[in-house]
Amino acid sequence: MLTNLTDEQLVDLAVSEDSEAFGEIVKRWERKIFALCFGMLGREDEASDAAQETFIAAYRNLSNFRGEARVSSWLHRIAVNQCLTTKRRKRTRAEEFIDDDDGSAENTFVASPRHSPAFATEKIERLVIVRQAVTALPVDLRQVIVMKEFEEMTFQEISEALELPLSTVKSRLYTALKQLRMRLERLPLEVT
């Protein structure tokens, strides 16, 4: 029954104290919001907390939801703000990821017989560099690239979620990829 409704209809039901409708919204968007938070923050635990806080904040502000806006736009805006708050609060720095890494990724790569330790180490370093480069991008560029790569949204969906013209979305993504390319060329020297 609820699965046939649009996001906006579900929010209308949720505003009228139908908690199951909001549960359906959570079920639809929890993976994408978690992916957005992961791409913005770069850590699973922080992304999980940010996603949790995003939906709680959305639930508490249901009455403030503007009917003319799209639910995807509303949720993404809350999620991005939540990620920025988390990052500012914890003052997470790119170098801390290396120091605080629990080593689960290393163990996975080392345990694989198809990869040598040198290859695994190089791959891990490359992933860390990419993570640092993405998290160092400006928020508007990082948001577009994360929505495209992690949430796997189409340009049209990103355009609707961010309430931006389609050409602006493409242009921002082009700029983000170009800046990421430049950072990836520079960061290995900084890390080493």
Add this chain to the structure above:
Amino acid sequence: MNRNNNNGSFGCFSQEDLVAYLYGEIKETDRARLDVHLAGCRVCTEDFAALSESHFSIYEWQREEFASLSTPEITGPWQNLSEPERSVPTPNSLSWLDRAKASIAAYPRWAFAAVALCFLAMIIWLGFINLRTVSIPNEATVYENTIPRSTNAAPVPNELKPSPEVAVTRPFAKKDVSEPANSSERRVVAQTRKTSVVAVADNARQHQRHQGLADSRGRRPEIARKAPNLSGIEEDEDNTLRLADLFAEVGGGK
């Protein structure tokens, strides 16, 4: 569609077209044209290679560190309200009848014992009330029990009805009694009155027993019969006899 790119070379595709081509969101006709263009444009090829490298780096990061992650369980206040037990009434919202039914269903033996105890207490109470009524009679009650109340009572048989001459010889019907002149006559009259009153009393008792059995209100005739005599005088010794004698003596004194 075809315009100058950032380098100003003619016929190159725009940045948006390159991004759309990279992510496969370009029209099929534009895709074919861009395939041909990239094969011959070194600037666009280098630009596209830079975009592809960044895209692959992020894709690799996403695949290695994010794709295997399970979605965290999002919990919030909306779940507490949508629990199935929300519709289950709380014990405070149950009526006393529902709670009694639930208690009986949960403890049938205790419920049976409670009912049996209540029944026993009720029997004891009724017996106590009955015994109290019998042991401490009220004269008014005794009197009420001796006379039929119901208008639907059975008619009195003719043999139990007092004779007309007996009926008029009531000791209290003083003005209807002609007093004899001398003392011997007064004794005879007194003896006659005594006999008549005894006959009336016997008839009344028989009628009372008969009527008590036929009382439509179900009143127990045994209560009246078994009522103790508070005056300590035998039933045969009716007070009316003394009154008659007193009247006779008073009449004789005159």
